[in-house]
Amino acid sequence: xxxxxxxxxxxxxxxxxxxxxxxxxxxxxxxxxxxxxxxxxxxxxxxxxxxxxxxxxxxxxxxxxxxxxxxxxxxxxxxxxxxxxxxxxxxxxxxxxxxxxxxxxxxxxxxxxxxxxxxxxxxxxxxxxxx
Amino acid sequence: xxxxxxxxxxxxxxxxxxxxxxxxxxxxxxxxxxxxxxxxxxxxxxxxxxxxxxxxxxxxxxxxxxxxxxxxxxxxxxxxxxxxxxxxxxxxxxxxxxxxxxxxxxxxxxxxxxxxxxxxxxxxxxxxxxx
Amino acid sequence: xxxxxxxxxxxxxxxxxxxxxxxxxxxxxxxxxxxxxxxxxxxxxxxxxxxxxxxxxxxxxxxxxxxxxxxxxxxxxxxxxxxxxxxxxxxxxxxxxxxxxxxxxxxxxxxxxxxxxxxxxxxxxxxxxxx
Numbered sequence: 112x113x114x115x116x117x118x119x120x121x122x123x124x125x126x127x128x129x130x131x132x133x134x135x136x137x138x139x140x141x142x143x144x145x146x147x148x149x150x151x152x153x154x155x156x157x158x159x160x161x162x163x164x165x166x167x168x169x170x171x172x173x174x175x176x177x178x179x180x181x182x183x184x185x186x187x188x189x190x191x192x193x194x195x196x197x198x199x200x201x202x203x204x205x206x207x208x209x210x211x212x213x214x215x216x217x218x219x220x221x222x223x224x225x226x227x228x229x230x231x232x233x234x235x236x237x238x239x240x241x242x
Numbered sequence: 243x244x245x246x247x248x249x250x251x252x253x254x255x256x257x258x259x260x261x262x263x264x265x266x267x268x269x270x271x272x273x274x275x276x277x278x279x280x281x282x283x284x285x286x287x288x289x290x291x292x293x294x295x296x297x298x299x300x301x302x303x304x305x306x307x308x309x310x311x312x313x314x315x316x317x318x319x320x321x322x323x324x325x326x327x328x329x330x331x332x333x334x335x336x337x338x339x340x341x342x343x344x345x346x347x348x349x350x351x352x353x354x355x356x357x358x359x360x361x362x363x364x365x366x367x368x369x370x371x372x373x
Numbered sequence: 374x375x376x377x378x379x380x381x382x383x384x385x386x387x388x389x390x391x392x393x394x395x396x397x398x399x400x401x402x403x404x405x406x407x408x409x410x411x412x413x414x415x416x417x418x419x420x421x422x423x424x425x426x427x428x429x430x431x432x433x434x435x436x437x438x439x440x441x442x443x444x445x446x447x448x449x450x451x452x453x454x455x456x457x458x459x460x461x462x463x464x465x466x467x468x469x470x471x472x473x474x475x476x477x478x479x480x481x482x483x484x485x486x487x488x489x490x491x492x493x494x495x496x497x498x499x500x501x502x503x504x
Contacts, residue, residue, distance in 0.1 A: 116371045119310055123364035126303050130357060133299060147342035148285075148292040154410075161410040167302055168395060168429055172388050174306050175436050179381055211409035226392060233385035240378045247502045250441055254495035257434050261488060264430060278473035279416075279423040298430055305437050 114189065118181035121193030122174055128200060129170060132163045158211060162204045169200070169221045176228035183235025189228075196224040245320065249312035252324030253305055259331060260301060263294045289342060293335045300331070300352045307359035314366025320359075327355040376451065380443035383455030384436055390462060391432060394425045420473060424466045431462070431483045438490035445497025451490075458486040 136159045139145075143153025151157055173196055181189035199220025206213040267290045270276075274284025282288055304327055312320035330351025337344040398421045401407075405415025413419055435458055443451035461482025468475040 116367050119367040120364060120371070122306060123310070123360055123367060126307060126360045127364065130303060130353075130360065133353070147338070147345065148288040150292075157410040161412075163299070167299055168425070170302050171429055171432050171436070172392060174302070175384055176388060179385070207409070214409065222392075222395070229385055229388045229392065233382060233389065236378050236381040236385060240382070247498050250498040251495060251502070253437055254441070254491055254498060257438060257491045258495065261434060261484075261491065264484070278469070278476065279419040281423075294430070298433055301433050305433070 114181045114186040115178065117186045117190050118177045118193065121190065121197065122177060125170065125173060125193070125197055125200070128197060129163075129166055132159075132166055132204065136160050136163045155208070158208050161211075162207050165203070165218070166200055169196075169225060172225045172229055173221075176225060176232050179232035180228045180235065183239065184231055188231075192224045192228055196221050199224065245312045245317040246309065248317045248321050249308045249324065252308060252321065252328065256301065256304060256324070256328055256331070259328060260294075260297055263290075263297055263335065267291050267294045286339070289339050292342075293338050296334070296349070297331055300327075300356060303356045303360055304352075307356060307363050310363035311359045311366065314370065315362055319362075323355045323359055327352050330355065376443045376448040377440065379448045379452050380439045380455065383439060383452065383459065387432065387435060387455070387459055387462070390459060391425075391428055394421075394428055394466065398422050398425045417470070420470050423473075424469050427465070427480070428462055431458075431487060434487045434491055435483070438487060438494050441494035442490045442497065445501065446493055450493075454486045454490055458483050461486065 136156070139153070139156040139159040140147070143156035145152050145156045150160055177189055177193050177196075180192070199217050201217075202220065203214055203217025206217050267287070270284070270287040270290040271278070274287035276283050276287045281291055304324075308320055308324050308327075311323070330348050332348075333351065334345055334348030337348050398418070401415070401418040401421040402409070405418035407414050407418045412422055435455075439451055439455050439458075442454070461479050463479075464482065465476055465479030468479050
């Protein structure tokens with residue numbers, strides 16, 4: 112169960128990071144004078160909105176996968192992948208806001224962390240069922 | 243475990259509410275004659291689409307957070323926050339459809355419920371691991 | 374617990390399918406020369422982006438619902454609904470890319486699987502609490 116608690120802490124940190132991105136998107140909307148329901152018209156808002164949306168897309172994979180992964184594999188492995196995800200998202204946000212075409216490395220860090228987490232979850236569950 | 247069952251029921255209700263929003267967005271697309279893959283061109287559709295998208299953004303935080311929170315804290319606290327989330331979303335939808343600039347209070351209810359749920363989850367997991 | 378393992382495997386497969394959709398959206402962005410933060414300007418990219426977004430919307434319901442459903446109901450029922458969801462998404466992707474107006478059946482398969490999963494989850498949790 113210690114396993115799971117590491118993963119739960121990393122899930123909570125990733126969700127708090129996302130909550131900050133949501134707050135930053137709201138602030139960019141006000142500052143850029145983008146009236147709802149529009150989601151375009153100001154470059155800084157559009158970049159921040161894309162950071163928030165892309166993080167949402169990755170979180171839908173990350174949250175269940177890290178919890179399942181941590182149930183089947185050693186706690187340290189889940190922790191390393193979770194920390195890579197969170198640092199990857201920070202890097203993605205900072206680089207995207209500066210220059211969208213520099214977003215590659217931050218995206219790759221989260222994408223590959225997620226790929227390992229979800230493939231590991233699948234392998235763990237199949238192993239547990241057949242083993 | 244009774245704790246968890248309250249939270250599970252509130253998760254299910256929030257997801258059914260979201261399923262209704264998805265259905266309303268589809269209906270608004272047909273009525274407003276917005277042909278896929280476009281997501282603009284009709285004011286009512288754009289508002290409903292934004293309500294649905296914003297609810298998606300908040301649900302990604304809400305669903306794992308309320309389940310983790312309910313595991314570490316009293317059932318009634320999780321229930322109050324979950325009910326605030328669901329009422330906040332209803333208010334958000336109704337006010338956004340009437341006038342997007344009136345969406346603040348409904349948004350704030352879900353944002354702050356989520357903030358308490360996720361910070362409480364983090365505190366609970368840290369406490370459990372170190373305590 | 375065997376129940377849960379079937380559902381966990383289907384969750385992992387659905388998330389891997391989504392990861393493939395995310396990869397296809399990235400490839401369509403490069404091929405269609407749609408520069409970030411834009412999300413329009415190329416028909417094929419827009420279709421693939423909508424497939425990915427719609428799948429995200431449905432996964433937020435699917436992932437928690439199938440896990441809760443599998444906890445309260447027979448494993449085979451959860452498996453049938455999970456397989457219907459994954460096939461429905463594949464059909465949705467293929468038909469949307471060919472012709473967006475043919476996306477109905479694939480969408481319906483996932484929407485109704487999700488509706489049964491979430492209503493079944495609610496019924497199961499209420500039954501467990503009161504029973």
